[in-house]
Amino acid sequence: MAETPKPIDCDVLVIGSGPSGAVFAKRAAEAGMSVVCLEQGDWVDYSKAISDKPGFELTAPRDWQYVPTKRNLSGDYPISVEDSDIIPLYWNGVGGSSISWAANWMRNLPSDFRVRTLDGVADDWPISYEDLMPHYARTEREFVVSGVAGDPMYPGQDELLPPVDLTKAGRMVAAAQNRLGWHWWPGTNAIATVPRNGMEPCQQRTACMWGCVEKAKASTDRTHWPELARLGVRLVPNARVTRIELDRQGLARGAVYVDRKTGREHLAKAGIIVIAANGIGTPRLLLSSRMPGKEDGVANSSGLVGKRLMLHPTAAVVGLFDAPLESYRGAWGQVAYTLQFYETSQERDFVRGSKWSLQPTGSPAQIARRWPWGDENQLWGDAFHDEFARRFGRSVSWGIICEDLPDAENRVELDTETPDDTGMPGVKIHYKTGENSKRMLRFMAERAKESLTEAGAYRTVVAPQSRESGWHILGTAKMGDDPRDSVVDRHGRSHDVANLFIVDGSVWPTSAGVNPTATIAAFASWSAAHVVANRASQRMAS
Amino acid sequence: MSSGSLSAAERDILGSLADVLIPPATGAICASGAGVSGVLLDQAQSYAPDLPERLRGVIAKVGNLGPAQALQALKASDGAAYDGFCETIAAIYFLSPQVRAAVGFPGREPKPARVDVADLEELLLPVLEAGFAPRTA
Ligand SMILES: Cc1cc2nc3c(=O)[nH]c(=O)nc-3n(C[C@H](O)[C@H](O)[C@H](O)COP(=O)(O)OP(=O)(O)OC[C@H]3O[C@@H](n4cnc5c(N)ncnc54)[C@H](O)[C@@H]3O)c2cc1C
Ligand code: SF4
Numbered sequence: 102m103a104e105t106p107k108p109i110d111c112d113v114l115v116i117g118s119g120p121s122g123a124v125f126a127k128r129a130a131e132a133g134m135s136v137v138c139l140e141q142g143d144w145v146d147y148s149k150a151i152s153d154k155p156g157f158e159l160t161a162p163r164d165w166q167y168v169p170t171k172r173n174l175s176g177d178y179p180i181s182v183e184d185s186d187i188i189p190l191y192w193n194g195v196g197g198s199s200i201s202w203a204a205n206w207m208r209n210l211p212s213d214f215r216v217r218t219l220d221g222v223a224d225d226w227p228i229s230y231e232d233l234m235p236h237y238a239r240t241e242r243e244f245v246v247s248g249v250a251g252d253p254m255y256p257g258q259d260e261l262l263p264p265v266d267l268t269k270a271g272r273m274v275a276a277a278q279n280r281l282g283w284h285w286w287p288g289t290n291a292i293a294t295v296p297r298n299g300m301e302p303c304q305q306r307t308a309c310m311w312g313c314v315e316k317a318k319a320s321t322d323r324t325h326w327p328e329l330a331r332l333g334v335r336l337v338p339n340a341r342v343t344r345i346e347l348d349r350q351g352l353a354r355g356a357v358y359v360d361r362k363t364g365r366e367h368l369a370k371a372g373i374i375v376i377a378a379n380g381i382g383t384p385r386l387l388l389s390s391r392m393p394g395k396e397d398g399v400a401n402s403s404g405l406v407g408k409r410l411m412l413h414p415t416a417a418v419v420g421l422f423d424a425p426l427e428s429y430r431g432a433w434g435q436v437a438y439t440l441q442f443y444e445t446s447q448e449r450d451f452v453r454g455s456k457w458s459l460q461p462t463g464s465p466a467q468i469a470r471r472w473p474w475g476d477e478n479q480l481w482g483d484a485f486h487d488e489f490a491r492r493f494g495r496s497v498s499w500g501i502i503c504e505d506l507p508d509a510e511n512r513v514e515l516d517t518e519t520p521d522d523t524g525m526p527g528v529k530i531h532y533k534t535g536e537n538s539k540r541m542l543r544f545m546a547e548r549a550k551e552s553l554t555e556a557g558a559y560r561t562v563v564a565p566q567s568r569e570s571g572w573h574i575l576g577t578a579k580m581g582d583d584p585r586d587s588v589v590d591r592h593g594r595s596h597d598v599a600n601l602f603i604v605d606g607s608v609w610p611t612s613a614g615v616n617p618t619a620t621i622a623a624f625a626s627w628s629a630a631h632v633v634a635n636r637a638s639q640r641m642a643s
Numbered sequence: 644m645s646s647g648s649l650s651a652a653e654r655d656i657l658g659s660l661a662d663v664l665i666p667p668a669t670g671a672i673c674a675s676g677a678g679v680s681g682v683l684l685d686q687a688q689s690y691a692p693d694l695p696e697r698l699r700g701v702i703a704k705v706g707n708l709g710p711a712q713a714l715q716a717l718k719a720s721d722g723a724a725y726d727g728f729c730e731t732i733a734a735i736y737f738l739s740p741q742v743r744a745a746v747g748f749p750g751r752e753p754k755p756a757r758v759d760v761a762d763l764e765e766l767l768l769p770v771l772e773a774g775f776a777p778r779t780a
Contacts, residue, residue, distance in 0.1 A: 153751050156690030158734040163691065212778040219778065230777075249760050249767070253775045265756040267763060279769040286770065287763055294757035304753035315753075429748060432756050444778045465748050469733030471726045481664040481729055486671040493746055 106337070106360060106367065111135040113632075114356055114371030116342045116386065119197015120618050121605040121625040122377030123325035124240060128629030130332040134636070138334065139358050139369060141341035141382075142176020142194030145322060150312035157309065158466035165311035167192060167201035168569050175339070175361070179519035179527030180381070182568075186534045187412045189381055189571035195338055196322035198379065199618070201311050202572070204291040204318050205435045205458055206246045207615035208237050208255055208623075212444060216611045220445045220452050223506050224610040227582050227591035228627070230256075236626035237619060244319040244622065245300045248289030254440050263294045265303060265432035270422070270497035270556075274459055275437055277556035288435035288458065291319035291618070298324060308433040308463035318434075343525045344390040345374060345399045345601065347642075353399075353601045354642035359523040372641040373632060375602045377625065380410065380574030383607040384513045385528050387578065400578070400595040400603075405588050407514060409507040409576040410530070411612035414538045416501040416546050417473040417564035419462065420553030421491055429468075429494050431461030442548060443614055451540040453504040456615045457549060462496045465489075473498060473564030491560075498564075499549040502573070503541045504614035505534070513577050532571075542566075573617045578607035593628040599640045604628045648688065649695050649702070654680040656702045659710040661732045677739040679732060687735045694731070701728045 112134040115122045122138055130136045149164040151157050166172035167190045169180055176193030192200040211230035216223045234257050247262035264287045267275065271287075278285040293300040294317075303317035316323060326336055339361040346368065348354045355370040376383050384407035390399040398406055435458035443454040462468060468489065469480060480488050511532045519527035550561040581587025584596035589608050595601040604625040606617050613620070632639070649657060658681075661674030677683060688694045701724070705713040718725040736742055743750060 151690075153753075154690075155738050155751070156687065156734075157751070158737075159687055159691045159694070159731070163693075210777055219780070247757075249763060251771075253771065254777055256777065263757045263760065264763070266758050267766075272766065275766050279766070282769075282773060284770060284773070284775050287767075292756070294755075303756040305756045306751035306753060309751075317756075425747075430754060440775075464751075465737040465743070465746060466730070466734040469737075470730055483666060483668075485665050486668045489746065493748070 109137050109367070109369035110371070111137045112372045113375060114139065114369050114373070115375045115377055116356060117197060117377035117379065117382060117605065118195050118321060118326065118336060119377065119379065120199050120321055120622045122197065122375070123321035123329065124243070124622045124625040125375050125377060125604050125629045126329055126334050127325060128626055128633060130329060130334045132633040134633070136334045137369060137371070138336045139340040139342050139356065140195050140336060140338050141361070142174060143338050144195045145200055150314045152309035152312050152314045153306055158464065161311055165201055178521040178525065179516065181516055181519065181527065181529045185530040185532040186568065187414065187532055187571040188568045189412060189530060189574050190569065191379055191381065191574065195326060195336065196320040199320040200322065202618065203310055203433055205616040206241070206244065206248070206289045206291045206619050207438070207456060208258060209613045209615060209620045210254060210440070210443065211256070213611065213613040216453070222452050224581065226610050227580060233620065233623040233627055236623035236630070240619065240622040240626055243298065244291040244324055245293040245297050246289055246291050247294040249287045252286040254284065261289065262297060264288065265290055265292060265294055265434060265436060266305065268426070268428070268431045268436050268461060270426040270428050270461065271436040271459055274497065274552060274556045277552055278439060281552065281555055283439060283441040283552065285437050285439045288432070288437050290432055290434040292432050292434050293317045299327065300324065303432050305430050305432050307429055308431050308461040308467065310433045341521070341523050341525065342386055343523055345386065347392065347395070347399065347598065350642070351598060352640060352642040353598050361522065373600045373602065373639065375604055377605050379605050380577045380607045381513050381528055383603055383605055384577040385515065388515050389525055400588055400597045400601055402597050403584060403586060403588055405579050405586070407577050408509045408512045409579055410511040410513055410532055410574070411505045411507060411576040411609070412532055412571040413573040413612060414503045414505055414534050414542060415570045416542045417498050418501070418546055418549035418553060419473055419496050419498040419562045419564065420556060420558030421496045421560045422558055423495070425494055426497065427494055428461045428497050429464050433460055435460055442545060449544060451537045451544065453506070453541070454614055455501050455503050455541060455545045457499045457501050457545070460498050460500055462492065462498055465493060468492050472567050474562060475565040478562055499552065501542070501545045501549060502614055502616065503538050503545070504612050505538045507576055507611060508535060573606070573612070575606040575609040575612045575617060578603050579610050580608040581610060592631040593624065600642065602628055602632065647692065647695050649684065649698065653699065653702050654684070656705050656710070657684070657698060660701065660705065660714060663711045663714055664729055664732055665736055672739070672742050672745055674732060674736055677736050677742050679735050683735050683738045686738055697731060700724070
């Protein structure tokens with residue numbers, strides 16, 4: 102007979118165990134609050150982490166697949182992407198998407214918080230870079246972030262572990278950027294380079310992105326949850342939250358979850374509920390929490406839950422070089438980045454901009470993948486041996502992230518026709534790449550070609566647009582001061598439900614143009630600091 | 644050999660398909676020569692027991708067509724399946740130590756990633772002197 106789980110009644114109930122949930126849980130637990138985390142997926146089986154073995158590429162697409170439509174992970178739910186130019190990517194399990202991320206660690210820039218003021222588009226954030234600064238610094242320690250302190254674009258980022266190797270290719274590109282007068286900086290990565298916080302140094306066995314066998318790439322199942330267990334935080338895996346329950350006063354009294362091992366439903370009671378389920382999981386849960394008087398779901402009086410989805414359209418440009426560069430090896434991650442084209446310029450036909458990250462092209466089997474090389478660059482057949490020799494160990498790639506502007510038509514909706522194993526609706530994604538982003542992508546690809554050519558590349562390849570590129574899922578529960586046009590306030594508190602907080606990337610008013618997890622984690626930390634400081638006056642369900 | 648392994652006939656077809664993708668050439672090792680349909684396939688199957696199932700779908704398509712036409716037809720009708728097949732063949736091919744040595748891949752040897760910041764100072768000087776700063780207006 103299945104064991105009845107211990108009833109949950111805690112100060113803080115966190116939904117989701119990725120970076121945002123883990124950081125919030127840590128702050129609350131350190132302040133002496135009782136914390137429980139419900140996570141719909143399971144722990145990762147690290148016996149499948151074989152990035153040190155020759156068969157890695159045969160097993161990685163099965164064991165570390167980050168495209169949800171190509172796998173059947175136990176924590177997954179149905180997602181329909183037919184109406185989306187980009188497929189959102191994530192991991193549903195303990196550690197969240199930090200299990201399969203590339204660990205590029207980039208703070209937002211100060212200007213990202215003031216887009217409306219500076220460029221007259223979209224919205225300003227109700228918080229500033231300065232508000233988040235202490236939280237960036239703290240999370241950088243927790244996520245074992247390595248890099249070189251002192252990038253003039255980032256005030257106050259001054260405590261990092263030693264950087265990962267810039268690599269031969271990185272040095273050539275860096276020198277080229279210098280000749281062009283363009284900004285660049287050695288890569289900041291949530292990848293340990295010295296033993297720290299239970300993590301071990303990266304051994305760059307190739308350019309292995311997933312299943313880090315060395316325990317070097319930060320993922321919260323390693324950087325946070327073991328310590329949280331010591332602090333007394335209870336993490337319940339395989340627990341899918343299906344709805345938030347409100348009392349008559351409209352306060353959250355708990356979350357209903359299904360133990361996916363037994364199929365039984367339970368109510369977890371809590372003083373405060375914190376949703377950290379990412380830009381898709383969060384609107385899914387809020388919209389699913391329909392009840393009489395809340396037909397559009399919980400915390401949705403603005404009607405904005407699920408709207409304004411931003412997915413960071415991306416491009417990549419590869420440069421091929423005559424010289425051997427050992428580019429089969431390097432932290433992945435980024436060995437360097439540039440913010441040269443980050444800000445709006447009057448001379449361009451688009452607003453906002455991009456961050457580029459320089460990456461090695463990887464192992465022999467990685468070189469043989471279709472992306473980023475594309476159809477025009479035939480590998481297979483008579484050309485194989487020559488073309489392979491040109492690419493392997495002699496190529497490097499700029500990966501380009503575009504800031505996309507919020508658009509209410511880009512959205513997450515419930516799909517009641519495809520329920521998951523607990524009966525909760527699946528989701529439908531509607532996303533069209535905007536004109537501004539398309540222009541930006543074209544411009545950036547041309548500039549990246551210039552950079553690589555200046556570095557000595559005799560050929561450059563612009564990667565075909567890939568749909569499997571929705572790494573960053575933002576905007577679907579906007580933060581703002583005005584309850585009429587935002588879902589949560591500047592601390593992530595729902596305008597409608599005073600003891601409900603959202604701390605993942607859903608709250609972003611605009612998407613910035615950098616990888617988002619540094620700011621997602623810093624925001625969770627900022628939100629938790631507010632909750633801790635104000636707990637005496639916090640309203641709770643009776 | 645496990646019951647899920649490819650038969651000798653299936654292996655022959657697999658070898659011919661793989662040689663279309665990675666053909667013989669002077670000074671280079673072709674797919675079947677490396678053992679993609681033989682010893683490497685067995686090794687690959689120990690990592691991915693479902694491999695024969697994945698490959699059988701494509702092998703079955705050859706029928707009366709030659710391997711080259713079969714692959715062309717697959718590419719035209721189901722690009723994702725074609726890409727998947729090519730990438731799987733490559734992953735098997737590069738299991739071979741001879742192939743790895745021939746292309747100059749030292750394998751997945753550890754090489755600590757850490758570098759000293761002092762090593763980068765000269766390269767970073769122009770960035771520090773260029774006057775980059777966060778935008779304020
Ligand atoms: C392939 C890939 C590469 C990436 N690379 C980078 C990078 O280089 N740099 C960067 O900054 N970012 C990167 N990202 C993005 C990064 O992973 C996310 O920004 C980050 O993980 C977000 O943290 P989060 O905690 O908000 O959400 P997540 O990490 O997605 O965690 C959400 C968790 O909530 C759980 N959950 C959802 N709904 C429920 C429910 N109803 N009940 C219970 N649990 C639920 C999910 O199972 C999941 O574990 C990448 C992502 C991917 C997929
Ligand atoms: S490159 Fe480094 S961090 Fe990435 S998986 Fe390999 S050892 Fe781990």
